[in-house]
Structure formats: structure tokens, C-alpha cells
Amino acid sequence: MQVADTVHLPRGKAFVNPDVDLFLQLADDELMLGWRNSEWTGIAPFLEEDVAFSSIAQTEIGHARAWYELAAEELGTDADALAFDREPDEYRCSPFVELRLVPDWARTIARHWLYETADAIRIADLKASDDPSVAGLAEKIDREETYHRMHADMWAERLRDEPRFLAAVDDLWPYSLGMLRDSQREQLCERVGRDPVDAIERGEHTEDLRPLWEDMTMVRRSVPGATW
Amino acid sequence: MVTAERIWEALAEIPDPELPAVSLVDLGVVREVEVERDRVRVSFTPTFLGCPAVEVMRTLMADRIRALGAQPEVEISPEGWSSDLITEDGRRKLRESGFAPPTGAAPATLVQIQTAVHRCPYCGSEDTRLENLFGPTPCRSIRYCNACRQPFEQFKTL
Numbered sequence: 087m088q089v090a091d092t093v094h095l096p097r098g099k100a101f102v103n104p105d106v107d108l109f110l111q112l113a114d115d116e117l118m119l120g121w122r123n124s125e126w127t128g129i130a131p132f133l134e135e136d137v138a139f140s141s142i143a144q145t146e147i148g149h150a151r152a153w154y155e156l157a158a159e160e161l162g163t164d165a166d167a168l169a170f171d172r173e174p175d176e177y178r179c180s181p182f183v184e185l186r187l188v189p190d191w192a193r194t195i196a197r198h199w200l201y202e203t204a205d206a207i208r209i210a211d212l213k214a215s216d217d218p219s220v221a222g223l224a225e226k227i228d229r230e231e232t233y234h235r236m237h238a239d240m241w242a243e244r245l246r247d248e249p250r251f252l253a254a255v256d257d258l259w260p261y262s263l264g265m266l267r268d269s270q271r272e273q274l275c276e277r278v279g280r281d282p283v284d285a286i287e288r289g290e291h292t293e294d295l296r297p298l299w300e301d302m303t304m305v306r307r308s309v310p311g312a313t314w
Numbered sequence: 315m316v317t318a319e320r321i322w323e324a325l326a327e328i329p330d331p332e333l334p335a336v337s338l339v340d341l342g343v344v345r346e347v348e349v350e351r352d353r354v355r356v357s358f359t360p361t362f363l364g365c366p367a368v369e370v371m372r373t374l375m376a377d378r379i380r381a382l383g384a385q386p387e388v389e390i391s392p393e394g395w396s397s398d399l400i401t402e403d404g405r406r407k408l409r410e411s412g413f414a415p416p417t418g419a420a421p422a423t424l425v426q427i428q429t430a431v432h433r434c435p436y437c438g439s440e441d442t443r444l445e446n447l448f449g450p451t452p453c454r455s456i457r458y459c460n461a462c463r464q465p466f467e468q469f470k471t472l
Contacts, residue, residue, distance in 0.1 A: 134446045137456075141448035148364020148452075219392065226394035229420065229472050230362055230452070236424040237447050 105217075106160045107178065110168070111288065112208075113153035114179035115265065117169055118295075119201060120146035121302055125188045142198075142234055149227050156219060170306040174299040180288045182261035184295040195241045196254035200262035200278065202238040205231065207273045208266060261286045316384045318349045324382060325356070328374050331367040332451055335411035338371060342399025345391045354384045357391040361472070362452040396420075397453075397472045408469065409435045414457065416471040434459035435466055442466075 123143035130136040154165035161168070182201065187193045209231060212224035245251035259278070263271050263285035275282050325347070326339040338344050338358070346357040356375055360368045372388045379386035397416035400408070405415040418430045424447075432442045439461035446456040455468045 137446055137450075138448040141452055144366070145362055145364040145452050148362060152363050222392055222394070226363060229394065229396075230364075232420070232422060233447055233470065236421075236427070240424055 103160060105220075106157050109153045109157035109160075110178040111180075112212075113150045113157065113168070114177045115183050116146045116153065117150035118177075118179045118183040118298065120144070120150060121298060122183060122186065122188075123198075125186070126194070129189065131191055138237055142237070145230050145234070149230070152223055152227070156223070166306075170303045174295050175291060177291070177295070177299075178288065179291075179295075180261070180265045181286050181290065181292045182258070182265055184292045184298065185258075185261070186294045186298070190254070192245070192248065192250040193254040193258065195238075195245060196251055196258050197262075198234075199238040199242040200255065200258055201265070202231070202235045203277050204262050204265045204270075204274050206235060207270050207277070211270065260284060264288060315351070316349060316354065316382050318347045320382065321347045321349065321354055321356070321379065321384075324378050325375060328371075328378060331370045331374070333408075333413070335413070336400075336404045336407045338375070340401050340404030340407060342395065342401060342404070343371065344375075345393060349384070352384050353387065354379045355387040355389070357389050359391040359393060359395040361395050361397075364452055395472070397469060400469070412436060412466055413454070414466055414468040416469040418471055420471045432457055432468060434462060434464065436464050437462040 120143045123139045123146060126139040127136060127143070130139055150169065151165050154168045158164050158168055182197065185197070187197060206228075209224050209228045213221055213228060215221045215224065242251075255278075259280055260283050262278075263274060263283065264287045266274060271282060271285070322339065322344075325344050326337050328338050330336050330338055330341055330343070333341070341361065343360065344356060344358050346355075348355040356379070358371065358375070360371070368390070375388050376386040379388075397420075400415060408415045412435050414432060414435045417432055418426075421427045421430070427444060427447075431440050432444075433440055434442050434457075437459060439459055441460040442457045443460065444455065445458050445465060449456045449467055453470055453472070455470055456465060457468045458465045
């Protein structure tokens with residue numbers, strides 16, 4: 087691995103280039119969610135879910151890498167530098183993906199289902215992009231995400247009368263709306279069968295981000311500038 | 315001077331790092347080979363974007379090309395992989411080593427997977443059931459054969 091120059095981004099606000107900002111939002115969302123999903127590795131309520139959440143984590147992080155590569159081309163850096171060398175408040179992820187939900191299975195499934203439902207809306211728009219590299223990547227990601235959606239929908243169906251799951255969906259609903267652009271939110275309301283509420287928007291971070299960032303970047307920070 | 319045919323043959327001898335029973339060419343991972351004097355450009359696409367074997371594949375192919383006396387340029391293709399790219403040979407080798415090759419059209423719902431015919435690679439029975447959509451690598455699911463009571467790995471259709 088080669089070390090690229092660190093790129094510093096504007097803190098807590100959108101990056102000047104709207105494309106780069108979008109790529110970073112997508113990449114940061116997938117990276118953080120991938121990390122959160124991987125926290126179930128070894129401790130999921132049963133073995134099948136251990137495998138499922140680990141595999142989903144791996145593909146989400148793979149998608150993050152692909153979006154980071156698009157941003158890195160514009161910024162003259164590389165995917166690793168964007169993923170690991172920024173300060174916590176330079177990330178553009180939604181607060182939704184930062185929340186540490188382990189060991190609450192009901193909340194985890196509620197987030198999984200809301201995230202995948204919202205993500206499908208976002209990916210459909212990206213597939214229609216004028217930029218062929220964006221549309222092509224979205225197409226590729228969408229095919230992989232189909233399996234995440236099947237898994238999430240199966241769980242939502244199984245838990246649809248479970249009060250703890252329904253309470254978790256209520257609680258996380260404003261967060262999931264905040265993942266999307268204004269113009270995409272009505273579709274989410276329809277798919278989830280809920281009324282719009284004030285969204286918890288991208289921009290501010292939750293308290294859960296810092297400890298995640300510390301874990302995630304620990305090895306990389308331990309030897310700055312190393313070639314791994 | 316090395317020819318494109320010679321490069322394809324050489325790449326067809328490189329086992330997939332995670333599924334050594336099949337080669338990178340069998341899996342449909344190698345998309346294009348271009349030879350220009352002593353420079354060989356190979357474009358390839360991992361099965362899933364999150365595939366951890368990407369760098370290993372790249373190094374294996376570059377080493378192989380260098381061993382033939384050419385200068386390798388191995389890059390990732392902008393085109394996505396699809397399980398349709400697995401060759402007939404690849405499908406046979408997968409079955410022989412206990413992996414069910416991808417079957418049917420890419421599913422959009424779980425019901426489509428549950429109603430499609432999936433054959434056990436060991437006994438050939440169609441009486442199999444989905445155990446887990448996810449498996450040891452992103453490209454595989456786990457199924458169980460009710461006839462010979464054997465779990466097996468099913469390649470996802472993508």
C-alpha cells in the first residue's frame with residue numbers, strides 16, 4: 087500500500103465539489119454501516135446471522151472503497167487516505183449509521199431494514215446518472231445490494247408484529263429520512279408506510295462516531311506514513 | 315514475442331485464491347487481454363466489489379505475465395462481473411468440487427430464490443433448501459440437500 091498525502095476536508099459541511107461530496111456521503115455511510123454490521127461478528131444471536139452480518143459488512147465496505155476511489159480521483163489521493171486519515175468531523179456520513187446498536191437485535195434489524203430500503207431509492211437515482219462511471223458503479227452495487235434487501239425484508243416480515251421491533255422503527259425513522267435528499271424522502275415514506283417527520287440530518291455527528299473512528303483508525307494511526 | 319492466446323492460456327492456469335478448483339479464466343474474472351509488443355494489458359473484474367482477493371489476483375497475473383517475458387499492466391475493468399461469465403468448464407469444475415454453480419436469472423426477491431430449482435452438486439437431487447443467503451464469501455449462499463443430507467455452497471446468481 088502506498089501512502090498518499092492527507093487531504094483535509096471542510097468540517098461538518100458539504101465539500102465544494104458536489105460530486106465529491108456525494109461520493110463521500112455514500113462511501114462514509116457504507117463504511118460506517120459496514121463497521122457497525124461487523125460488530126455482530128462472533129456475537130450474533132445465532133450462527134446464520136453471524137455469517138450474514140459479517141458478509142453484509144464485507145460488501146458494504148467494498149462499496150465504500152469503490153465510492154472512495156471515485157472521490158480520490160478528483161482529490162488526487164487514494165481510498166485508504168479518505169477512509170482512515172480524516173478527522174471524525176470531516177466525515178460526511180449520516181448520523182443514522184453511526185449509532186452503536188450492539189447488542190440490541192431489534193434495533194439492529196430496524197436499522198438494517200430502514201437503511202436498505204432508503205439505500206435502494208438512492209441507488210436507483212444513481213443508476214440514472216449522466217456520469218457513466220457513477221451509473222455503472224451504482225448498477226454493480228445494486229446487484230449486490232439485492233441480497234442485502236432480501237435479508238432485511240425477510241427479517242422485517244418476521245418481526246412485523248413484534249413490539250420491540252416496531253418501537254425501534256419508530257425511534258430510528260427520523261434518522262433514516264436524514265440519509266436521503268429531500269426529493270427522495272416521499273418515496274421512503276411510501277415504502278415504509280410512515281408519515282414524514284423532522285429528519286435527523288447529515289452534518290452533525292453523534293457521540294457514537296468518535297469511539298468508532300478511534301477503533302477504525304487505530305492501527306493506521308499507530309504508525310503514521312507506514313507502507314502496510 | 316508473446317501472443318494474446320499464450321497469455322489467456324497462462325491466466326487459465328492461475329487458480330482463484332478463494333476457490334482453487336477453478337481458474338480466474340473459468341470464473342470469468344479476466345475480461346480482456348491486449349498485447350502490444352512486450353506490453354500486456356489485462357483487465358479483470360472481481361466477482362464482488364468487496365472481494366478481498368483483488369490484490370492477490372492482480373499480483374498472480376502480473377507475475378505470470380512477467381514470467382513470460384512481458385511487461386504486465388493489470389487493471390480493474392469498469393464493467394461489472396456477472397455469474398453468467400462463469401464458463402461451462404468452470405461450472406463443471408465447481409460441481410465436481412461440491413459447489414453448485416449459479417442457476418437461473420438474477421433474483422430480485424427471496425421468493426424467486428425459494429421457488430427456483432437448485433440441484434445438489436453431490437447427488438443431483440432438486441430437493442434442496444436455502445439455509446442462508448450468505449456464506450463464507452460474498453459470492454456464495456448455503457443450501458442443504460434433503461435427499462443426501464449434505465449442506466453445500468451455492469454460487470449466487472448476480
